[in-house]
Amino acid sequence: xxxxxxxxxxxxxxxxxxxxxxxxxxxxxxxxxxxxxxxxxxxxxxxxxxxxxxxxxxxxxxxxxxxxxxxxxxxxxxxxxxxxxxxxxxxxxxxxxxxxxxxxxxxxxxxxxxxxxxxxxxxxxxxxxxxxxxxxxxxxxxxxxxxxxxxxxxxxxxxxxxxxxxxxxxxxxxxxxxxxxxxxxxxxxxxxxxxxxxxxxxxxxxxxxxxxxxxxxxxxxxxxxxxxxxxxxxxxxxxxxxxxxxxxxxxxxxxxxxxxxxxxxxxxxxxxxxxxxxxxxxxxxxxxxxxxxxxxxxxxxxxxxxxxxxxxxxxxxxxxxxxxxxxxxxxxxxxxxxxxxxxxxxxxxxxxxxxxxxxxxxxxxxxxxxxxxxxxxxxxxxxxxxxxxxxxxxxxxxxxxxxxxxxxxxxxxxxxxxxxxxxxxxxxxxxxxxxxxxxxxxxxxxxxxxxxxxxxxxxxxxxxxxxxxxxxxxxxxxxxxxxxxxxxxxxxxxxxxxxxxxxxxxxxxxxxxxxxxxxxxxxxxxxxxxxxxxxxxxxxxxxxxxxxxxxxxxxxxxxxxxxxxxxxxxxxxxxxxxxxxxxxxxxxxxxxxxxxxxxxxxxxxxxxxxxxxxxxxxxxxxxxxxxxxxxxxxxxxxxxxxxxxxxxxxxxxxxxxxxxxxxxxxxxxxxxxxxxxxxxxxxxxxxxxxxxxxxxxxxxxxxxxxxxxxxxxxxxxxxxxxxxxxxxxxxx
Numbered sequence: 001x002x003x004x005x006x007x008x009x010x011x012x013x014x015x016x017x018x019x020x021x022x023x024x025x026x027x028x029x030x031x032x033x034x035x036x037x038x039x040x041x042x043x044x045x046x047x048x049x050x051x052x053x054x055x056x057x058x059x060x061x062x063x064x065x066x067x068x069x070x071x072x073x074x075x076x077x078x079x080x081x082x083x084x085x086x087x088x089x090x091x092x093x094x095x096x097x098x099x100x101x102x103x104x105x106x107x108x109x110x111x112x113x114x115x116x117x118x119x120x121x122x123x124x125x126x127x128x129x130x131x132x133x134x135x136x137x138x139x140x141x142x143x144x145x146x147x148x149x150x151x152x153x154x155x156x157x158x159x160x161x162x163x164x165x166x167x168x169x170x171x172x173x174x175x176x177x178x179x180x181x182x183x184x185x186x187x188x189x190x191x192x193x194x195x196x197x198x199x200x201x202x203x204x205x206x207x208x209x210x211x212x213x214x215x216x217x218x219x220x221x222x223x224x225x226x227x228x229x230x231x232x233x234x235x236x237x238x239x240x241x242x243x244x245x246x247x248x249x250x251x252x253x254x255x256x257x258x259x260x261x262x263x264x265x266x267x268x269x270x271x272x273x274x275x276x277x278x279x280x281x282x283x284x285x286x287x288x289x290x291x292x293x294x295x296x297x298x299x300x301x302x303x304x305x306x307x308x309x310x311x312x313x314x315x316x317x318x319x320x321x322x323x324x325x326x327x328x329x330x331x332x333x334x335x336x337x338x339x340x341x342x343x344x345x346x347x348x349x350x351x352x353x354x355x356x357x358x359x360x361x362x363x364x365x366x367x368x369x370x371x372x373x374x375x376x377x378x379x380x381x382x383x384x385x386x387x388x389x390x391x392x393x394x395x396x397x398x399x400x401x402x403x404x405x406x407x408x409x410x411x412x413x414x415x416x417x418x419x420x421x422x423x424x425x426x427x428x429x430x431x432x433x434x435x436x437x438x439x440x441x442x443x444x445x446x447x448x449x450x451x452x453x454x455x456x457x458x459x460x461x462x463x464x465x466x467x468x469x470x471x472x473x474x475x476x477x478x479x480x481x482x483x484x485x486x487x488x489x490x491x492x493x494x495x496x497x498x499x500x501x502x503x504x505x506x507x508x509x510x511x512x513x514x515x516x517x518x519x520x521x522x523x524x525x526x527x528x529x530x531x532x533x534x535x536x537x538x539x540x541x542x543x544x545x546x547x548x549x550x551x552x553x554x555x556x557x558x559x560x561x562x563x564x565x566x567x568x569x570x571x572x573x574x575x576x577x578x579x580x581x582x583x584x585x586x587x588x589x590x591x592x593x594x595x596x597x598x599x600x601x602x603x604x605x606x607x608x609x610x611x612x613x614x615x616x617x618x619x620x621x622x623x624x625x626x627x628x629x630x631x632x633x634x635x636x637x638x639x640x641x642x643x644x645x646x647x648x649x650x651x652x653x654x655x656x657x658x659x660x661x662x663x664x665x666x667x668x669x670x671x672x673x674x675x676x677x678x679x680x681x682x683x684x685x686x687x688x689x690x691x692x693x694x695x696x697x698x699x700x701x702x703x704x705x706x707x708x709x710x711x712x713x714x715x716x717x718x719x720x721x722x723x724x725x726x727x728x729x730x731x732x
Contacts, residue, residue, distance in 0.1 A: 001105065001106050001107065001108050001110075001111065002103045002104070002105055002106075003103065003106055003114050003130065004103055004126065005049075005103070005104050005105060005114065005118075006070060006103075006104065006323070007053035007056055007057055007066065007104070007122060007660075008053075008057075008124065009054075010049055010050060010052075010053040010117055011025045011026060011029060011050065011053050011054065011057070011118075012025055012029060012121070015067070015070070019058070022054070022057055022058060023058075026042070026054040026058075029050050029120075030047070030050060032120075033162075034046065034116050034119075035164070037160055037199050037201070037202060038112075038116070038157055038158065038160065039112075039153040039157050041109075041112065041153050041154065041215065042112040042115075042116060042148065042153070042154075042157040043113070043116075044113065045109065045110045045111075045112055045113020045114070045116075045532050046113035046114075046116040046117060047113070048110060048113060049106070049110065049113055049114060049117055074559065080145075083314050093394055094266045094459075108134075108137075109150070109154060110332055111130065111134050111154070111158070112153075112154050112157035112158055112161065114130075115127050115130065115131055115157075115161040118130070119161060119164065119165060119168075119223075120163075122168075124165035124166075124168045124169045124172075125165075125169070126559070127161050127162060127164075127165035128162050128165050128166065131159075131162040131165070132162065133163050134158055135155065135158055135159070135162075137149060138154065138155045138158075139151065139155070156196075156198055159192055159193065159196055159198055160193075160198070160199060160202065162189065162192060163189035163190070163192050163199070163202060163206070164189070164191050165189075166185050166186060166188050166189030166192075166204070167185075167186055167189050167205075167206055167209065169185045170182045170183070170185040170186035170189075170209070171209075173185060174213060174216070176217075177220075179213060179216040179217045179219075179220045180217060180220060180221070182213060183210060183213055183217055186206055186209060186210050186213070187210060188208065189206055190206045190210070192205060193206070204621050207256070208256055211256035211257055212256065212257055212258055214238055214241075214242060214255075214257060215242075215257055215259065215267055217235070217238060218235045218238050218239050218242075218271060219235075219270070219271060219274070220235075221234055221235030221238070222235040222236070222271055222275060223272035225272050226276070226396070226397070236275075236279060239271070239283065240283065240437070241255075242255045242257065243283075243287060246264065247290070248287055248290045248292045248294075248295065249264070249265065249268060249287055249292055249294045249295050249298075250265070250292055250293070250294045250295075250574065251290070251292070264324065264535075265294070268298070272298075272394050272395075273393075273394055273395075273396060273399070274396055275395070275396060276395060276396050276397040277302055277305040277306040277309060277395040277397060277398055278302075278306055278400075280298065280299075280301075280302035280305075280395065281299065281302035281303055281305075281306055281315075284296075284298040285299040285302070285303070287299070289672065289673065293326060293329055293330075296325065296326055297326060297330075297332075299319075299322060299337060300319045300322050300323055300326070300332075301316045301390075301391055301394065303316065303318050303319035303322070303393070304316055304319050304335075304338075304339065304342075304387075304391055305391045305392060305394075305395050305398055307319065307342075308342065308387060308391075308403060308408060309392070309398050309401065309403070311408060311411040311413060311414050312678065313343060313414050313417045313418060313421070313681075314417065314676055314678035314681070315678075316339055316342050317343060317421070317676050317681070318675075318676060319335075319339055320336070320339045320343065321609055321610050321674060321676075322610070323335055323336050323339060324336075324609050324610065324611070325609075325610050325611070331355070331356070331357050331358075332360055333352045333353065333354075333355040333356040333357070333358075334352075334356055334358055334386070336348075336349075336352040337349045337350075337352035337356070337379065337383075338379070338383045338386060338387075340352060341376075341379060341380070341383055342408070343382075343418060343421060344409075344418045344421070344422055344610060345422070346374075346376060349376075349379060350374065350375060353365070353375060353379070353460040354379070356704035358557060361382060362579045364378065364382055365378035365379050365382050366378060366380075368381045368382070380405060382406070382610075383405065384403055384405050387403040388402065388403055391403075417681060420680065420681040420682065431700055456457060456627070500635060550714065595696070610671065610674050612723070613671050613674040613684070613686045613716075614641070614669065614671045614688075616686065616714070616716060616725065617669050617671065617686065617688050617690075617714060618667075618669055619639070619640045620640045620714075620725050621665070621667040621669065621690070622636075623636040623637050623639065623640050624649070624665065625663075625664070625665040625667075627649065627650075627653040628652070628653055628656055628662060628663040628665075629662050629663065629664060629665075630662045630664075630697070631661070632656070632657040634650060634654065634657070637649050637653070638651055640724060640725060641724060641725050641726075642717055642719070642724035642725065642726045644726075644727075645725060645726055645727055645728060659671050660699060660700075661663075661696070661697060661699070662697050663694055663695065663696055663697070664694070664695045664697070665692060665693065665694050666692075666693040666694075667690060667691065667692055667693075668690070668691040669688055669689070669690055669691075670688060670689045671686060671687070671688045672687045672688055672689060672711075673685075673686070673687045674686050675687075681718075682717060682718040683715070683716065683717055683718070684716045684718075684723070685714070685715060685716070685720045686713070686714045686716060687711065687712070687714075687715060687731070688711075688712050689709070689710070689711055689712075690709075690710045690712050691707075691708070691710075692706075692707075692708050692710065693706075693707045693710050694706055694707075694708075695704075710730055710731075710732070711730070711731040711732050712728060712730055712731065713728070713729045713730075713731055714727070714728055715727040715728075715729075
């Protein structure tokens with residue numbers, strides 16, 4: 001058998017090496033032993049090759065003869081290269097062909113040792129090529145051979161060499177940033193070991209490296225063009241597998257990637273710009289059910305992005321629900337205010353601003369609302385740029401688009417949905433069958449007269465077609481950390497003199513018309529009260545919700561193109577907020593708490609919240625216990641059930657009362673999901689886990705009982721300002 005090696009390469013020296021260098025190289029190579037997993041036979045084969053090379057090169061006569069052959073063959077090899085003649089190529093077939101410049105003859109049983117030499121030299125491709133060819137000459141399986149059989153050991157040593165060579169090439173590809181190629185090669189070696197059930201410790205080593213490689217693969221796959229759905233889908237599945245192993249974005253599970261929690265958060269921020277709004281919504285909203293406050297917060301931005309871009313206010317309504325669950329843990333008042341604005345709920349938007357701790361944002365909104373009896377003009381301007389820089393900028397399919405409040409509210413589907421949503425608050429609900437195109441007459445919204453053409457003078461606005469004067473917009477940090485701490489950092493940063501050396505090129509430039517805001521030491525509510533004196537005491541009402549929404553759209557859509565874009569582009573990336581000292585999301589707290597006994601079922605707008613959904617189910621189960629219990633409080637069913645479910649349970653309770661039989665119940669409830677109907681704001685679906693422990697009494701004597709753990713779907717319908725259960729179905 002011939003292999004492409006010469007004695008100089010075996011010892012790792014040049015032909016010009018001195019005798020002392022030859023002895024030192026032989027000594028060093030003899031001391032350096034292969035991995036302990038190799039058999040003594042393979043190690044001995046390597047040693048024989050080292051001794052063979054040293055015995056020839058250390059003997060002057062043998063060395064002179066070998067050098068003559070070596071240089072002659074080397075010269076012939078160079079001539080063949082210059083003339084383009086094909087080189088001889090012999091694997092392990094044993095065909096007789098002339099020796100080339102770097103070939104020696106070995107016995108077949110010496111091949112495992114020669115593969116170790118190749119491995120020492122970094123010739124990993126040769127290890128794989130010769131190793132795979134050699135395996136074809138051996139029995140297909142070692143299970144039919146004795147454990148001490150020479151052939152079995154040769155086979156196992158060869159498999160080990162191929163697997164380790166594949167791992168080394170994988171590492172090389174990794175360093176060359178060919179991550180998918182690196183994974184493929186490493187996996188080839190792993191599969192070979194798994195198939196032959198060999199070397200479990202090596203299998204673990206390769207798996208660990210492949211797990212560490214996963215974040216790089218995800219980035220490489222998600223960066224592919226959107227049309228390459230197959231490979232991008234693989235990237236998303238890899239991300240989901242990591243999330244599952246870590247038990248969530250902020251979980252404490254081990255995915256063997258080596259990323260700590262804060263490092264993984266930075267990784268999530270990094271890949272977001274490679275994901276579309278729909279992809280982020282699916283990923284993060286699924287993760288939010290673990291529960292995870294971080295995933296819920298990122299999911300809110302995905303819901304807002306997709307809902308606004310594709311004019312689906314039902315998604316924005318879902319974002320509002322999630323924000324209400326996050327509110328006890330972190331300041332999400334800016335998000336709540338903008339979401340309420342997008343849902344046409346101006347009173348809720350204003351109330352959310354009162355809770356805002358971001359003084360920079362408040363200063364801008366107040367500045368842009370001068371001359372107006374409320375903060376809506378400034379909120380519209382701030383909201384549109386917030387959508388551009390804090391929302392759209394982090395989604396692959398939206399970052400090149402420009403959000404427009406005017407286009408959003410002008411959409412007929414948006415108007416129809418919001419009319420349904422706001423109808424319980426309107427003194428004259430609008431008919432859903434009539435969807436005439438709105439004209440721009442004067443409308444009263446929230447007790448304030450609005451002019452859709454917005455030609456009245458306002459600070460920062462110029463008459464005619466002149467652009468809006470640029471004003472700096474304070475960025476609202478988008479990061480899965482404690483937002484309040486981030487905003488405090490920003491307030492401290494902007495209240496000090498800018499240091500070019502510290503901030504580099506990202507120092508925002510002061511506008512000549514709007515000075516940098518100073519830090520107010522008084523409460524935020526007091527600051528807002530000064531601007532809105534006398535307005536908060538008046539109740540906001542809607543004469544015609546559609547007209548009010550159009551007024552908001554026009555007010556927010558005029559002249560927005562010239563607002564502070566230069567400043568925004570220079571602002572710090574949200575990734576800069578992901579520092580270890582800032583990470584303070586509570587990992588031990590659930591996303592949604594069980595509401596207090598006196599918690600409201602619905603918000604002021606009549607919308608069902610996550611906590612409200614929990615309370616609806618608990619109210620139903622309490623009514624069930626009362627109506628089927630020994631007191632037969634059948635009237636309680638009317639407060640929670642709607643027909644046809646109401647009539648069925650009334651008949652069941654009346655039958656028990658006639659027979660003087662009754663039930664006792666104990667319940668534990670956990671809401672899994674709450675899904676508003678995207679086509680009808682008055683309907684929703686709640687899925688929950690319910691444990692029901694029941695005891696049946698017949699003529700005062702316990703006769704049977706059960707303890708069931710069920711997954712139940714509840715179909716809810718809104719009537720006025722209350723929600724009722726219309727249908728109940730057991731999923732399993």
